[in-house]
Amino acid sequence: MRIATWNINSVNRRIEHLSGWLESAQPDVVCLQETKCATGDFPELMFTGLGYESVALGTGAWNGVAILSRVGLDHVRDNLAEQPEWEGKVEPRAIAATCGGIRVWSLYIPNGRTPEHDHYQYKLRWLKALSETAATELAVHPDLMLLGDFNVAPTDDDVYDIEAFRDSTHVTDQERAGLKLLESVGLTEIEPRPLKYDRAFTFWDYRQLCFPKNRGMRIDLVYATPAVADRVTDAYADREARKGKSASDHAPVVVDLQD
Numbered sequence: 241m242r243i244a245t246w247n248i249n250s251v252n253r254r255i256e257h258l259s260g261w262l263e264s265a266q267p268d269v270v271c272l273q274e275t276k277c278a279t280g281d282f283p284e285l286m287f288t289g290l291g292y293e294s295v296a297l298g299t300g301a302w303n304g305v306a307i308l309s310r311v312g313l314d315h316v317r318d319n320l321a322e323q324p325e326w327e328g329k330v331e332p333r334a335i336a337a338t339c340g341g342i343r344v345w346s347l348y349i350p351n352g353r354t355p356e357h358d359h360y361q362y363k364l365r366w367l368k369a370l371s372e373t374a375a376t377e378l379a380v381h382p383d384l385m386l387l388g389d390f391n392v393a394p395t396d397d398d399v400y401d402i403e404a405f406r407d408s409t410h411v412t413d414q415e416r417a418g419l420k421l422l423e424s425v426g427l428t429e430i431e432p433r434p435l436k437y438d439r440a441f442t443f444w445d446y447r448q449l450c451f452p453k454n455r456g457m458r459i460d461l462v463y464a465t466p467a468v469a470d471r472v473t474d475a476y477a478d479r480e481a482r483k484g485k486s487a488s489d490h491a492p493v494v495v496d497l498q499d
Contacts, residue, residue, distance in 0.1 A: 241311065241340055241457040241497045245387035245460055246481075247348070247443075247490035250276040251306070255283060260479050262290055267494065268311045269339045271346030271387040275304030279332075282306060297332040304332050305348050305388070320373040324365040326350070333366070335403040336377075342468060342497075347388030352409035360409060362496035363391070369419030375425040378465065386427065386463040389443075389490065392419055394429065397439065398458035410459060419461075432475040432493050440477040443490050451482060460493050471497040477484030477499055 244267040244277025250256050251272060262270070275282065275298050282296035293313040298304030307313065317336040325331075333348045346369065352363040370386070377384055392415045396402040407412045423429075434440040450456065462475070474496040482491040 241342075241383065241386070241471075241499060242267045242494060243271075243339075243342070243344065243497065244478075244492045244494045245273070245346065245389075245462060246327050246492040247269040247273040247389040247460060247488060249274050249363075249488040249490065251304075252277055252281070252483055253285060254486060255286065256479075257484065257487055259290060261478075261492070262292070265478065265492070265494065268309065268340075269344055270308040270346060272306040272308070273304070273346060273348035273389045276301055276308050295335060297335045299332055302331075303348060305335045305346045305403070306333060307337050307339070307344060307346050309337065309339040312338070320366075320369045320378060322369055322372065324362055324369055326359070326362050334373075338381070341383060342349055343377060343384045345377075345384075345386045345388070347386055347390070349388070349390045349392070351391050352415065355407075355412060363409070364414055364418060367392075367415070368421060371418070371421035371425055374422060374463075374484045378426055382465055383468050384427070385463045385468055385495075386422065387493070388461070389459060389475065389491075390419070390461045391459055392416060392461075393457050393459055394419055394461070395455060398441075400441070400455040400457070408488075410457065422463050427465060428469050428497055430462040430464055430469060430472055430475050432462075432477040435476055435479050441479075441491075442477050442493055444482060445474075460490055460498060462493055462495055468497065473498050
């Protein structure tokens, strides 16, 4: 089974790019983030034509998550347990479903903006709530995967130049401690191999020629239980999908599992 995650940066704007990738990569399950559309505006019929069931959660121009599956889509759940609010609202950042026997979460962790901003504390609370939800899910679902845009680089090697991020979010000890919480409840990270260069970056800013210069970050992550991790036969960041007109600024991360 092939499971992927992709911050698509507007599903309707990237629909041709996404549909072409689905036909070439042939994933069985895809977790999407930053869909940037209301639930009712999600292009469900287009995905049905490609053989995928879908569920989506969104409110409009920002955030939004979805799951596509051609191996079943059961026990759908929106949002984390006790998910933190931002400006009085629960944002559409988490959705789960059971696909082919695996419990899958599509996640879009808050950016944090700057370490001094209230959004940064919101991000830390969100990561804590995620670990608590994961612990609860593990009690019911031994085959569990958390996939998505975590907006955290796990190590200094996961950014092109750590000195460029010294006063920024995504690399702070507190954010990385939020990832460690996931490990403490029994999950392990599945690290992708690079298809080019020596590091498997998943995000490159549109500005300053960051993509051709490979000034990227690895912030799209996959966590899984040992039962799932033991089935991994390959994992890679599909850098080729970042190329082309109207591409997302993220690349998909693909994980192949032994059936």
